[in-house]
Amino acid sequence: xxxxxxxxxxxxxxxxxxxxxxxxxxxxxxxxxxxxxxxxxxxxxxxxxxxxxxxxxxxxxxxxxxxxxxxxxxxxxxxxxxxxxxxxxxxxxxxxxxxxxxxxxxxxxxxxxxxxxxxxxxxxxxxxxxxxxxxxxxxxxxxxxxxxxxxxxxxxxxxxxxxxxxxxxxxxxxxxxxxxxxxxxxxxxxxxxxxxxxxxxxxxxxxxxxxxxxxxxxxxxxxxxxxx
Amino acid sequence: xxxxxxxxxxxxxxxxxxxxxxxxxxxxxxxxxxxxxxxxxxxxxxxxxxxxxxxxxxxxxxxxxxxxxxxxxxxxxxxxxxxxxxxxxxxxxxxxxxxxxxxxxxxxxxxxxxxxxxxxxxxxxxxxxxxxxxxxxxxxxxxxxxxxxxxxxxxxxxxxxxxxxxxxxxxxxxxxxxxxxxxxxxxxxxxxxxxxxxxxx
Numbered sequence: 001x002x003x004x005x006x007x008x009x010x011x012x013x014x015x016x017x018x019x020x021x022x023x024x025x026x027x028x029x030x031x032x033x034x035x036x037x038x039x040x041x042x043x044x045x046x047x048x049x050x051x052x053x054x055x056x057x058x059x060x061x062x063x064x065x066x067x068x069x070x071x072x073x074x075x076x077x078x079x080x081x082x083x084x085x086x087x088x089x090x091x092x093x094x095x096x097x098x099x100x101x102x103x104x105x106x107x108x109x110x111x112x113x114x115x116x117x118x119x120x121x122x123x124x125x126x127x128x129x130x131x132x133x134x135x136x137x138x139x140x141x142x143x144x145x146x147x148x149x150x151x152x153x154x155x156x157x158x159x160x161x162x163x164x165x166x167x168x169x170x171x172x173x174x175x176x177x178x179x180x181x182x183x184x185x186x187x188x189x190x191x192x193x194x195x196x197x198x199x200x201x202x203x204x205x206x207x208x209x210x211x212x213x214x215x216x217x218x219x220x221x222x223x224x225x226x227x228x
Numbered sequence: 229x230x231x232x233x234x235x236x237x238x239x240x241x242x243x244x245x246x247x248x249x250x251x252x253x254x255x256x257x258x259x260x261x262x263x264x265x266x267x268x269x270x271x272x273x274x275x276x277x278x279x280x281x282x283x284x285x286x287x288x289x290x291x292x293x294x295x296x297x298x299x300x301x302x303x304x305x306x307x308x309x310x311x312x313x314x315x316x317x318x319x320x321x322x323x324x325x326x327x328x329x330x331x332x333x334x335x336x337x338x339x340x341x342x343x344x345x346x347x348x349x350x351x352x353x354x355x356x357x358x359x360x361x362x363x364x365x366x367x368x369x370x371x372x373x374x375x376x377x378x379x380x381x382x383x384x385x386x387x388x389x390x391x392x393x394x395x396x397x398x399x400x401x402x403x404x405x406x407x408x409x410x411x412x413x414x415x416x417x418x419x420x421x422x423x424x425x426x427x428x429x
Contacts, residue, residue: 060249068242072249079253083260090264093274100354 005130012134018111019142020188025111026181028102029143033177036159039147041095042102043140045088047133049080050112054132056080057120064121073116078107111139142184150180271352272306275333276317278350285311295417302409305331314338315347316414322406326398330354334410337372343415345376346407354399363399371407381408 018024025046032038056076057064064072085103088096096103106112115135120128148158154172156164170176211222234240276284286308295304306319316336321329331354335347349368371382382404 064245064249065238065242067238068246072246075246075249075253079256082257086260086264089266093266097351 004127008127008130009134012131012136013138013141015192016135017138017142017188018114018135019139020185021192022111022114023185024114025109025139027105028109029146029181030174030177031102032099033143033146033180034150034154034172034174035098036144036147036151038098039143040140042099043136043143045084045099045103046106046109046111046139047136049077049084049106050115050136050139051129051132052080053077053112054115054120054128055125057116058123058125058128061121069121070113070117073113074107077112077116081106111135146177146180146184149184150177153180275350275352279317279333279335279348280312284313286317287311289316295413299405299409299412302405302412304409304413307413310335316410318410318413319352320406320410320413322402322404322409324398324405325354325402328354328402330399330402330406332403332406332410334407336411336414338414341418343376343411343418345374346371346382346411348372349403349407351403354402363403367400368403371404376411 012018016022019029028042028046032042053073053076057073060072081104084106085096088099088103115131119131123131150171152158152163153168154170154176156162156167168176171180229237273283276286289307289309291304291307301323302320304318304320308317309315310317315338318334318336319331320334321331323329331352333350333352335349337344337347349371351363351368374382
């Protein structure tokens with residue numbers, strides 16, 4: 001049981017990270033990562049909306065007929081986004097202004113609809129909530145890290161705090177964001193590749209040792225046959 | 229299909245479910261709208277606080293048909309006289325943005341009865357401008373740094389190279405139009421504004 005939730009969490013955060021591994025939610029990523037605070041704000045808004053939409057869709061999965069599931073999901077997500085807009089405009093107007101048009105575009109963010117279709121309508125409420133939180137935080141972390149890099153290079157600041165005077169203006173624009181996004185995907189994929197390879201090597205070594213421990217003669221022959 | 233068959237059919241279930249979801253969502257939105265509605269007064273207070281860092285005393289200037297505007301690519305919808313410093317606070321909408329107009333609160337600095345240039349600026353509304361968040365306070369502060377003489381117009385790429393380094397040059401053009409419109413409005417209608425403003429006081 002514990003492993004199940006750990007797997008869902010790790011999948012959302014790392015192994016199936018929506019930004020780096022599944023390349024979802026690209027529009028707000030490119031539009032907002034030139035500022036770390038905007039990127040973090042967008043990420044946290046998505047966490048709330050994704051978690052709530054996953055919970056609601058999972059709770060209603062047995063009521064909603066299959067034929068109208070997509071319109072139903074869209075109505076639920078659009079309502080949540082509109083509610084989030086109202087709350088942000090009233091309580092956090094600076095964040096509302098900085099997110100601009102991208103806040104309304106969360107309705108069509110493919111991470112939210114994707115998780116609803118791929119996960120929430122097949123799993124129970126608690127699992128869906130964990131999946132929403134994990135994917136949301138995976139998206140937030142990715143956006144914030146890229147936002148820090150872009151803001152540092154493009155404006156010489158991090159979260160609005162000036163650090164250096166030397167800047168490369170391109171990184172404050174979506175073109176620079178695109179380059180940082182591509183490099184981040186490459187780096188993340190490389191790290192995951194190295195990690196997965198080392199894990200496979202470790203698993204193979206353990207399997208080999210187990211086989212040899214149980215049956216030294218037969219195991220050695222079996223291994224030799226496998227290697228051939 | 230008989231009525232009984234219809235009420236037992238999958239199509240009827242789909243309609244009921246979708247309508248129920250719509251109804252619940254509509255009720256939720258209505259409740260939230262009444263709880264979190266941002267009134268025009270609240271928006272104005274926020275703009276004033278953004279510009280001045282505190283609340284200041286203002287006197288509204290009632291706009292009538294007598295007021296004229298010099299530019300076709302901007303329009304003025306509200307005007308206030310700031311009692312504390314004698315400047316004017318104008319709500320001006322600039323056209324030619326990226327897919328939409330940009331509405332700004334523009335402080336028009338006064339030197340006696342003559343316009344001394346643009347002061348602080350705050351963006352009020354920018355429908356369709358997806359890169360408006362690229363324009364921060366330092367970008368808007370450029371207008372007040374440029375020397376102003378009567379009849380001068382702020383123009384992108386001419387008055388300061390940073391005007392086009394935001395990544396949102398179309399939005400910046402709309403802001404320039406809004407600022408030019410606000411200044412022209414005050415300078416063209418200065419006599420009318422002063423009389424009306426004094427009357428209001």
